[in-house]
Amino acid sequence: MFSALFLILLGLATGASAKLHKIIIGTFSTESLYTVQYNDVLEDLTLVAQSAASAASSWITLNHDRTKLYGTNWDSQEPTWISYDVTDPYDIKVEAKIIAGSMCSGSKSIFVNAYQEKPYSVYGNYYYGDARCSTVLSVHKNGTLKEVIQEYVYLPGSAVHGTAITPDGCFLLSADTEGNLIWTHRIDQVTGTLSNVSVIEGPSDGSGPRHLTIHKNGNYAYVVFEESSEVVQYSIGKDGTLSPVGDIYSLLRKGQDPANYWADEVSLSRENNYLWATNRARNNTQKEYVSAFQLNPTGDICSSEPFQRLHRRFDG
Numbered sequence: 001m002f003s004a005l006f007l008i009l010l011g012l013a014t015g016a017s018a019k020l021h022k023i024i025i026g027t028f029s030t031e032s033l034y035t036v037q038y039n040d041v042l043e044d045l046t047l048v049a050q051s052a053a054s055a056a057s058s059w060i061t062l063n064h065d066r067t068k069l070y071g072t073n074w075d076s077q078e079p080t081w082i083s084y085d086v087t088d089p090y091d092i093k094v095e096a097k098i099i100a101g102s103m104c105s106g107s108k109s110i111f112v113n114a115y116q117e118k119p120y121s122v123y124g125n126y127y128y129g130d131a132r133c134s135t136v137l138s139v140h141k142n143g144t145l146k147e148v149i150q151e152y153v154y155l156p157g158s159a160v161h162g163t164a165i166t167p168d169g170c171f172l173l174s175a176d177t178e179g180n181l182i183w184t185h186r187i188d189q190v191t192g193t194l195s196n197v198s199v200i201e202g203p204s205d206g207s208g209p210r211h212l213t214i215h216k217n218g219n220y221a222y223v224v225f226e227e228s229s230e231v232v233q234y235s236i237g238k239d240g241t242l243s244p245v246g247d248i249y250s251l252l253r254k255g256q257d258p259a260n261y262w263a264d265e266v267s268l269s270r271e272n273n274y275l276w277a278t279n280r281a282r283n284n285t286q287k288e289y290v291s292a293f294q295l296n297p298t299g300d301i302c303s304s305e306p307f308q309r310l311h312r313r314f315d316g
Contacts, residue, residue, distance in 0.1 A: 026057035051092035121192025131159035162211035
């Protein structure tokens, strides 16, 4: 399993129009960060660097100017977040490691998100054990993680696996997998701290919201549900409250049992005209799917069926 994000470096060209892009990859199982180069004309990938990290990371994300990378410390027995300097993507350096407070016990850091405007706060979520807590961290002027400025709680039994920030920077949405809830928190745009606005339940018992993404116009959020292998589109009100829109979109073919699958990720194309969602299999005898849904210009999903579904069976 891995988490990945794109670090685009301008000015590195091959040929008349090709550009080389750097992708930084962190993994659950290795204390390394891998830099992969993508050629957008040849459409090939090349591993160009491996940097020592002080932890395996279940999730990584870039700051606003792409000079710092924030990650989770999956190896730690207490929720911990790490920041790296990535100004040289061939030689990534550890700069800080921040341990969260002790409000919740037995949990790990699972997800991290970075505010893209001042004060550039960083939001970290817990998983396993007592995972109802989450953390807001401040950063130094250079973007390195500084300290915990807020610990806040969801509900007993909650465990948030992913978050998304609305384009206007007003709200943080949280996918509470274990609580089967989706939360909205208001972001104080001066301090970066959070206050609870609302919470809604998933579309069915135990559906398990895992990750979510938000359309660039800020009107819609799309949530992938781990246990039911579904995607739901939600409208985002001016006060941050969510309301389901239209159908529930299955990531499975007719007759397939959700118990054999495990939905994972949801993402938008760069132009926000396609929605991608991935679905894992629980064993290597099943096929795993990537589904693509076409969106109209306002962000609505165009059809109850994905216009394309690719599959691959992974061995081992």
